[in-house]
Structure formats: structure tokens, C-alpha cells
Amino acid sequence: MSTGKGRERHIPSQFNQGERFAMKEALKGAIQIPTVSFSPDDINTTALAEFGEFIRTVFPTIFKTRFIQHEVIGEYSHLFTVQGSDPSLQPYMLMAHSDVVPAPDEGWEVPPFSGLEHDGFIHGRGTLDNKNSLMAILQALELLLIRNYIPRRSFFIALGHDEEVSGQNGAQKISALLQARGVKLAFIVDEGNFILDGFIPYLKKPFAMIAVSEKGGINLRLQVNMTPGHSSAPPKETSIGILAAAISRLEQTPLPNMFGSGPLKTTLQELANEFPFPANIVLRNLWLFGPLVSRLMERNYITNALVRTTMALTMFNAGVKMNVIPPMAQAIINLRIHPAQTVQEVLELIKNIVADDRVQFHVLTAFDPLPVSPSDHQALGYQLLRQTIQSIFPEVNTIAPGICIGNTDSRHYTNLTTSIYRFNPVYLHPQDFRSIHGINEKISVQAYETQVKFIFEFIQNADTYQEPIPHLHEL
Numbered sequence: 419m420s421t422g423k424g425r426e427r428h429i430p431s432q433f434n435q436g437e438r439f440a441m442k443e444a445l446k447g448a449i450q451i452p453t454v455s456f457s458p459d460d461i462n463t464t465a466l467a468e469f470g471e472f473i474r475t476v477f478p479t480i481f482k483t484r485f486i487q488h489e490v491i492g493e494y495s496h497l498f499t500v501q502g503s504d505p506s507l508q509p510y511m512l513m514a515h516s517d518v519v520p521a522p523d524e525g526w527e528v529p530p531f532s533g534l535e536h537d538g539f540i541h542g543r544g545t546l547d548n549k550n551s552l553m554a555i556l557q558a559l560e561l562l563l564i565r566n567y568i569p570r571r572s573f574f575i576a577l578g579h580d581e582e583v584s585g586q587n588g589a590q591k592i593s594a595l596l597q598a599r600g601v602k603l604a605f606i607v608d609e610g611n612f613i614l615d616g617f618i619p620y621l622k623k624p625f626a627m628i629a630v631s632e633k634g635g636i637n638l639r640l641q642v643n644m645t646p647g648h649s650s651a652p653p654k655e656t657s658i659g660i661l662a663a664a665i666s667r668l669e670q671t672p673l674p675n676m677f678g679s680g681p682l683k684t685t686l687q688e689l690a691n692e693f694p695f696p697a698n699i700v701l702r703n704l705w706l707f708g709p710l711v712s713r714l715m716e717r718n719y720i721t722n723a724l725v726r727t728t729m730a731l732t733m734f735n736a737g738v739k740m741n742v743i744p745p746m747a748q749a750i751i752n753l754r755i756h757p758a759q760t761v762q763e764v765l766e767l768i769k770n771i772v773a774d775d776r777v778q779f780h781v782l783t784a785f786d787p788l789p790v791s792p793s794d795h796q797a798l799g800y801q802l803l804r805q806t807i808q809s810i811f812p813e814v815n816t817i818a819p820g821i822c823i824g825n826t827d828s829r830h831y832t833n834l835t836t837s838i839y840r841f842n843p844v845y846l847h848p849q850d851f852r853s854i855h856g857i858n859e860k861i862s863v864q865a866y867e868t869q870v871k872f873i874f875e876f877i878q879n880a881d882t883y884q885e886p887i888p889h890l891h892e893l
């Protein structure tokens with residue numbers, strides 16, 4: 419890939435002491451605002467409104483720059499349109515979200531909304547998912563503007579406020595608005611994957627995984643209704659027992675291993691050289707060793723999520739009194755659909771496993787896996803991420819396409835682009851992964867500074883990137 423042409427003035431990603439202090443304080447301030455989403459109808463609107471004021475205060479240059487338009491969408495989401503000087507270049511979009519999942523104090527080393535700095539880390543809910551990205555995007559732009567940066571390529575910054583509960587009032591509305599304006603995007607970069615370190619046995623070096631697809635999802639309610647009664651003379655089967663048995667069958671019967679279909683095979687092939695003998699040979703010859711690798715991947719709960727549709731029982735409700743047999747039992751199952759399957763196929767499989775007509779199924783929400791975005795040499799967004807990863811993380815040898823096992827707001831933008839990349843320029847270890855939606859979520863001050871640096875460079879790279887010239891035989 420060539421990047422030289424058009425690079426009038428590269429602004430180095432070097433920040434002075436005062437700027438570095440201010441950027442970490444800004445992230446702490448963002449963490450301290452409890453923008454928690456519980457459900458689509460239960461979001462913390464007071465905190466979200468405060469967050470809107472907060473970004474205005476912390477990033478004044480963005481808000482007063484004449485070539486940047488700021489709009490509030492769906493009351494609490496933010497859309498920035500940064501007008502580039504060269505209208506012939508197709509715009510792109512950077513994304514993040516301001517809401518976070520709940521974080522009860524229990525189990526945390528420091529209160530989750532304290533934003534405390536301790537041992538070089540900023541602690542709190544949202545430090546990895548996803549206020550780090552939101553603040554880093556705005557921080558990088560603010561610092562570029564202070565250095566009199568004028569972009570050539572236009573770009574949008576879309577900051578959703580309800581990603582954790584569907585994105586229906588944030589991302590979906592922004593997407594509809596941009597579509598109505600006739601916008602088409604060259605690519606999108608959202609949260610999702612990371613520079614992964616320590617997830618695969620024998621793989622000693624970290625590698626960057628850019629998610630080119632994400633799993634689909636179903637929230638499914640299972641319900642059993644039976645005649646209620648006195649607990650002193652119970653029937654042979656109760657609503658709770660029938661539902662529990664159905665759930666147990668589901669837990670004992672994993673959905674099929676889909677290894678071999680989807681981007682994972684490419685991920686592993688690209689990683690092959692990073693493994694010692696004989697794993698390198700195994701991964702280079704998946705046509706032969708595929709079944710072995712797929713079985714190994716099932717053994718770990720994280721890599722298992724890459725090879726199949728997963729089911730998680732997340733809610734179970736029945737009964738109101740100790741001596742009353744309840745009329746109804748309900749459970750919610752959260753399914754994440756492998757890119758090689760569809761909602762319909764998965765529902766069929768689930769019904770066949772339960773195999774009990776007394777169990778009713780109610781699909782609460784469902785969507786298919788996301789299409790696979792290009793990762794070839796012509797794929798602008800992918801190549802820009804590659805280029806920026808290589809310059810900011812020179813120690814990372816392998817950059818591979820992969821899938822995102824979580825869902826992101828970017829899924830609401832398939833109407834605007836076919837090139838959606840989910841990547842956070844941050845190192846992630848298995849314990850960090852467990853902290854996302856878990857306890858003790860934190861980011862090191864250095865990792866956050868590097869994230870700002872990454873975006874600072876990425877925005878400039880997007881201006882100067884030269885489309886690869888097709889080889890003669892392709893013309």
C-alpha cells in the first residue's frame with residue numbers, strides 16, 4: 419500500500435505534559451457520569467444530558483470549529499459532521515457509545531463510577547466499553563484542531579447513547595438521518611475487537627483482530643403455563659420443573675460447531691506463523707487438521723464463542739410465595755448466532771432440542787449475523803487500520819480479520835456502507851475481557867494515551883491514503 423501522495427503536512431502525534439494530564443482527567447470525568455442503560459425504557463437521562471454538557475466543556479475547539487457541524491439526535495446521541503476540503507473523497511465514520519451497563523458496587527476494588535486513578539490505571543465502568551473510544555475520538559480531534567488541522571476527507575463521528583440496550587433511539591436514528599441525506603460511507607470503524615494477548619495457548623505474541631463481521635442475536639423467552647395450586651398436594655410436574663428441564667436440555671446440547679465457515683479460518687491461517695512447531699503446521703493445513711482445531715477451540719469458553727452459536731440463560735422467573743405452586747415460569751435465553759447460521763435455522767434447532775409442546779417460545783428481538791466486510795488490498799478502511807496499527811504498535815506482527823462475538827451499534831449502518839470494521843486500538847487480556855460487563859473494568863493511562871494517538875494518526879492517514887493502483891492484469 420502506498421501512502422505518500424498528498425501528504426502535505428503530517429502533524430506528529432506527540433502531546434505535551436499538560437495535554438496528557440488533561441486527557442486522562444477528561445476520561446476520569448466521563449467515567450464519573452453514570453450513563454447507565456438498564457433497558458430501552460430505562461436509561462439514565464439525567465446523566466446522559468450531563469454527559470452532553472460535559473463533552474462541550476472538555477472539547478471546546480470541536481464545538482466552535484466552523485467546518486464541524488454538531489447535532490443531537492434522539493435527545494442524547496451526538497452526530498458530528500467534519501467537512502473535509504476535498505469533496506471527491508468519500509466520507510467515513512468513527513463510532514462509539516456513551517452508555518454503559520449497570521455496575522453494582524459489590525466486588526469492585528474501587529467504586530465503579532469513581533474514575534479513580536490507581537497504579538497507573540483509570541478504573542470504572544466504561545473504561546473499556548466504551549467511553550475510552552468516545553473520549554479518545556473527540557480528544558484526538560480536539561488536539562488536531564488545536565494544531566490547525568484541516569481534514570481533506572470528510573468524516574462523521576456518531577456517538578450513540580443506547581447501544582447497550584439496542585441502539586434504537588441513537589444509532590438507528592442517526593443512520594436513518596444520514597440515509598435521508600443521501601450519505602454513503604467509504605467505511606465505518608466502531609468498537610468490537612482489540613489487540614488480543616493471551617487468549618490462545620502457545621501463542622505468546624499479541625495480535626490485532628479487526629472484526630469484519632459480528633454475530634447475530636436472539637433474545638428468546640421460554641414460558642410454561644400450568645395449573646396453580648396448594649404446595650401440600652403437588653402435581654407430578656410443575657411449570658418450574660418443566661421449564662428447568664427444557665433449559666437443562668438446552669445447556670447439555672450445544673448448537674453445532676460451525677468451524678470452517680466464516681472469517682475464523684482466515685484468522686487462524688494468518689496467525690499460523692506466530693505459533694511454534696507443530697501448531698504452525700497444523701494451522702497451515704486446516705484442510706487436514708480442521709476437525710482437531712475445531713475441537714480444541716470448543717474447550718475454552720471464549721474461543722468456543724467463535725465456532726458456534728452460543729446460548730446464555732440470563733433470566734429465570736417463577737413463583738411468588740413459598741407454599742403456592744406458580745401458574746407460570748419464564749426464562750430468557752440470549753443467543754449469539756454464528757455468521758454461518760440464520761435466526762430461522764437457530765430457532766428450529768432450539769425447538770427441536772426442547773421438544774416439549776408445553777414450552778412456548780416468544781422471540782423478543784432477533785437479527786441475523788452481519789455480512790462480512792472486505793479485508794483485501796483494495797479495502798480502504800481495513801488497510802487504513804492496518805497501516806495505523808503498524809505505525810502505532812510496531813511490535814504487533816499479525817493483523818487478522820475476525821468476528822466480533824458481541825454486538826455493536828455499527829450493525830445499524832449496513833444501509834450506508836458494506837465496509838464495517840470493529841476494532842479498539844487497545845491491548846486486551848483474558849482478565850480484561852471478563853471485566854467488560856463484569857467487575858474491575860479499567861484501562862491504563864498509557865493505553866488510553868496510545869488510543870488517542872492511534873486516532874490522531876488514523877484521521878490523518880485517512881486524508882493521505884492513496885488508492886492502490888490495480889495491477890496491469892486487473893485492468
Ligand SMILES: CCCCCCCC/C=C\CCCCCCCC(=O)N[C@@H](CCCCN)C(=O)O
Nearest residue numbers: 581582583584610611612617720823824825826
Ligand atoms: C482466535 C482468536 C481468539 C479471540 C478471542 C476473542 C476475544 C474477544 C474479544 C473481545 C470481545 C469483546 C466484545 C466487545 C464488544 C461488546 C459490545 C457490547 O457489549 N454490546 C452489547 C450490545 C447489546 C445490544 C442489545 N441487545 C452486547 O453484545 O451485549
Ligand SMILES: [Zn+2]
Nearest residue numbers: 547548581609
Ligand atoms: Zn460497547
Ligand SMILES: [Zn+2]
Nearest residue numbers: 519547582855
Ligand atoms: Zn457493552
